[in-house]
Amino acid sequence: MTDATLAARPDGLPAAEFAMDARTRGLIEAPVLPMLLRLAAPNVLVMLAQAATGLIEAYFVGKLGTDALAGVALVFPGLMLMQMVSAGAMGGGISSAIARALGSGRRADADAFVAHALVISLALGAFFTFALIAGGPRLYRLLGGHGGALEAALVYSNVVFAGATLLWLFNTLANVLRGTGNMLVPAVVTCAGAIVLVPLSPSLIFGWGPFPRLGVAGGGVAIVAYYTIGAGMLAAYIWSGRSVLRPKLRVRLRWPMFREILQVGAVAALTSLLTNLTIGITTGLVGAHGPAAIAGFGVGSRLEYLLVPLAFGLGAPLVALVGTNIGAGRRDRALRIAWIGAAVAFVMTETIGLLGAAFPEAWLTLFDRDPAMLAAGTAYLRAVGPFYGFFGLGLALYFASQGAGRLMWPLVAGVVRLVVAVGGGWLMLRWTGDLSGVFLALGAGLAAYGVIIAAAVKAGVWFPNSRSNM
Numbered sequence: 001m002t003d004a005t006l007a008a009r010p011d012g013l014p015a016a017e018f019a020m021d022a023r024t025r026g027l028i029e030a031p032v033l034p035m036l037l038r039l040a041a042p043n044v045l046v047m048l049a050q051a052a053t054g055l056i057e058a059y060f061v062g063k064l065g066t067d068a069l070a071g072v073a074l075v076f077p078g079l080m081l082m083q084m085v086s087a088g089a090m091g092g093g094i095s096s097a098i099a100r101a102l103g104s105g106r107r108a109d110a111d112a113f114v115a116h117a118l119v120i121s122l123a124l125g126a127f128f129t130f131a132l133i134a135g136g137p138r139l140y141r142l143l144g145g146h147g148g149a150l151e152a153a154l155v156y157s158n159v160v161f162a163g164a165t166l167l168w169l170f171n172t173l174a175n176v177l178r179g180t181g182n183m184l185v186p187a188v189v190t191c192a193g194a195i196v197l198v199p200l201s202p203s204l205i206f207g208w209g210p211f212p213r214l215g216v217a218g219g220g221v222a223i224v225a226y227y228t229i230g231a232g233m234l235a236a237y238i239w240s241g242r243s244v245l246r247p248k249l250r251v252r253l254r255w256p257m258f259r260e261i262l263q264v265g266a267v268a269a270l271t272s273l274l275t276n277l278t279i280g281i282t283t284g285l286v287g288a289h290g291p292a293a294i295a296g297f298g299v300g301s302r303l304e305y306l307l308v309p310l311a312f313g314l315g316a317p318l319v320a321l322v323g324t325n326i327g328a329g330r331r332d333r334a335l336r337i338a339w340i341g342a343a344v345a346f347v348m349t350e351t352i353g354l355l356g357a358a359f360p361e362a363w364l365t366l367f368d369r370d371p372a373m374l375a376a377g378t379a380y381l382r383a384v385g386p387f388y389g390f391f392g393l394g395l396a397l398y399f400a401s402q403g404a405g406r407l408m409w410p411l412v413a414g415v416v417r418l419v420v421a422v423g424g425g426w427l428m429l430r431w432t433g434d435l436s437g438v439f440l441a442l443g444a445g446l447a448a449y450g451v452i453i454a455a456a457v458k459a460g461v462w463f464p465n466s467r468s469n470m
Contacts, residue, residue: 024102024244027181027324032337036317036344042187043178044313049194053201053226055366057219058302060202062367064152068216069368070291071152073298074140077283079160080308081276082128086168088312089272090120091175092402093265095319097257098179099403102244103327109257114176114238114247116257120265121172125165132161143284149291152216159220166227173234178316180244181324189233197226267407271398274414278445279304281422285429285438286376293435296376299367303356304384304391307349311392314341314348315399322403331463338400338457345396346389346450353388356381376435383439390450397453401462409456413449421445 026035062069094117101110132139140153174186200211201222207213214221238247279301286297318341325334356363360381364374398410421442428437 024181024324027099027321028103028328028330028333032333032340036314036321036337036341039181039183039317039321040314040344043183043316044310046183046187046190046313048309048313049191053194053197053223055302055306056198057201057222058299058367060205061216061219064205064216065148066291066295066368066370066373067148068152069373070149070295070298071145071154071216072156072219073294074143074145074149074153074283075136075157075160076298076302077143077276077280078132078136078139078157080279081272082132082161082164082167083171084272084275084308085269086121086124086171087175088308088315088399089268090124090261090265091171091178092268092315092319092399093261093263094120094172094175095179095316096264096323096402096405097260098176098245099181099320099323100327100405102180103324110179111245111247112251112254112257113179113261114245115249115251116253116261117172117176118169118249119253120258120261121168122165125168128164128168129161132164133158136161143280144286144294147291149294156216156220159217160223163220163224163227166224166231170227170231170234173231173238175316176238176245176247177234177243179320179323181317181320182243183317185237186234189230189237192233193226193230196229197222200225264402264405264407267411268398268402271407271410271414274411274418275308278418278421278442281418282425282438282442285422285425286435292370292372293376295368295370296364296373296378297380297435299364299373300360300377300380300384303352303363303381304388307352307388307391308395310348310352311345311395312399314345314396315402317341318396318400319403322400323405324403326404334400334404335457335462338397338404341400342393342396342454345392349392349395350386350389353385355385356388357385360385379436380439380442383436384443384446387443387446391446392450394446394450394453397457401453401457404462406462409461410453413452413456416452417445417449419445420448 058069058072061072094113097113098110101113136154136157140150145153177185201219203209203211204214204218204221205216237243238245283294283297286293318338321337322334325337360378361374363381364377394413401407401410424441424444425438428441431437
């Protein structure tokens with residue numbers, strides 16, 4: 001930000017703030033905790049709604065048998081990778097770029113970022129469609145799929161990833177709004193869609209009423225329909241003139257604007273890839289114990305994946321708040337926001353982890369009662385659940401780091417987590433032949449992830465040329 005930008009106006013406000021709309025100004029002036037909770041509340045609700053739809057789908061798929069449940073578990077890491085990259089990684093890059101542009105008074109740039117974001121989402125959506133449909137059979141075999149489980153995985157995967165571009169458009173448009181501090185509209189659209197999806201998914205799976213019986217494919221068809229309608233509703237709102245932004249579809253595309261999104265989004269995508277590689281490779285290790293073990297680990301790890309949307313509920317406001325405050329030159333406030341969000345995330349996710357470890361069957365029996373599945377899932381939750389708080393802590397600071405545009409240490413933490421979890425799990429499996437050692441390594445990886453990111457932020461890596469180190 002230049003000195004001219006920060007020059008004082010007659011009313012005492014910096015020039016950038018003088019030109020701000022009320023929503024943007026609130027992000028840099030309102031009390032931190034009440035504002036964070038107010039922004040996070042609809043966002044947590046929307047993430048819970050999205051997570052609930054996936055859980056409900058898994059519940060009904062479980063009624064089709066253990067092979068069907070194992071097949072969906074094989075696809076789940078790839079689906080969550082796409083969700084995390086589109087909503088949390090590249091979506092965070094989009095929100096961060098828009099927030100920093102608005103915070104520094106660059107309204108025209110904020111508007112132009114929308115078209116650039118749409119180009120990125122269309123390209124990456126097409127990439128996921130090709131990669132997972134063409135490479136799905138080999139991938140799911142590598143993860144331990146065979147027989148009925150592999151057949152179910154391929155049916156489900158082909159439907160879901162055929163509609164990958166629609167999921168990308170939905171998450172891109174939602175993050176465009178979140179970058180302006182508007183968490184409510186994406187929440188309303190998502191929750192409204194979830195209300196429709198909850199009955200639609202089992203109707204298509206089992207053929208209720210006028211719907212055909214599609215089996216495991218029915219869940220995938222319902223998800224694609226959900227993102228199609230949601231993307232249309234978000235686009236209608238943004239181009240209705242009611243948003244802070246006034247985007248145009250016909251703009252001159254410029255590499256510097258792509259770069260500003262990608263320098264955050266691409267690095268964040270690598271972090272998401274590492275998270276899903278950890279779960280995916282571990283699924284392959286567990287696969288040696290058969291489909292029931294895969295199903296148990298898949299159901300158990302769904303609780304871990306539930307932490308991602310919960311942390312994202314806090315994380316999306318953190319991206320907007322940190323980015324806007326850094327754009328306005330308020331570094332100390334940006335750091336204070338990050339630590340408050342991290343503390344809230346730790347308490348929330350650690351509570352879930354401890355409950356899962358204490359009462360594993362309360363979660364697992366929602367999906368299946370196969371004894372081998374329950375044994376694997378119980379071992380996972382008791383070993384990994386107590387470390388969930390560190391994952392929540394790390395995720396919150398990861399999102400805050402997106403707002404700051406500083407993602408090297410979250411990436412380092414993701415690499416360390418992968419090495420500890422997968423390398424340690426492989427060694428434990430070789431030494432003991434028991435899944436418990438694999439799950440202990442997963443827990444240690446979560447602890448390393450959270451501690452490394454927290455230590456880096458505390459050390460001042462966001463502002464290496466500043467003495468500010470809150």
